Amino acid sequence: MTVTPQGGFVxxxxxxxxxxxxxxxxxxxxxxLLHHIHEFERAIAVPSAEPDWRNQVxxxxxxxxxxxxxxxAVTEGEEGLYAELLLAAPRLAxxxxxxxxxxxxxxxxxxxYARRVSEPHLEIERLRAWASDLLRGLxxxxxxxxxxxxxxxxxDIGGET
Numbered sequence: 450m451t452v453t454p455q456g457g458f459v460x461x462x463x464x465x466x467x468x469x470x471x472x473x474x475x476x477x478x479x480x481x482l483l484h485h486i487h488e489f490e491r492a493i494a495v496p497s498a499e500p501d502w503r504n505q506v507x508x509x510x511x512x513x514x515x516x517x518x519x520x521x522a523v524t525e526g527e528e529g530l531y532a533e534l535l536l537a538a539p540r541l542a543x544x545x546x547x548x549x550x551x552x553x554x555x556x557x558x559x560x561x562y563a564r565r566v567s568e569p570h571l572e573i574e575r576l577r578a579w580a581s582d583l584l585r586g587l588x589x590x591x592x593x594x595x596x597x598x599x600x601x602x603x604x605d606i607g608g609e610t
Contacts, residue, residue, distance in 0.1 A: 497573040
């Protein structure tokens with residue numbers, strides 16, 4: 450246990466491999482996920498007269514779904530970020546629970562969108578509106594995740610351990 454300049458305590462796992470190795474891996478994955486989000490966003494912005502619009506969107510969505518599944522594995526896994534957060538800062542259990550529930554909701558939304566984009570009778574404007582909803586959900590989730598990591602690793606966690 451290390452005493453901070455403010456007189457609080459920081460759990461050892463926050464000072465060791467987790468804060469450098471685990472957070473480094475999460476940062477790298479976060480950049481990759483954002484790349485796939487941007488690729489999907491660019492695909493839905495292509496003019497709808499483009500003959501291959503649906504296939505391009507479906508392909509970018511497939512890449513995004515894979516990246517999001519990896520995000521879930523990196524964060525929710527037995528040795529994932531959330532496990533480390535809960536060991537170091539049990540007070541964050543509710544916030545972690547919210548993020549885990551969001552994972553399931555976002556994954557279901559991606560599954561639904563994948564089905565919809567393959568339906569030729571659906572108007573592209575409706576598909577774009579659903580895609581915008583999905584992108585907003587991803588953005589909010591990423592922000593909540595970043596806030597949680599900041600709260601766990603960048604603030605004094607007091608005498609929790």
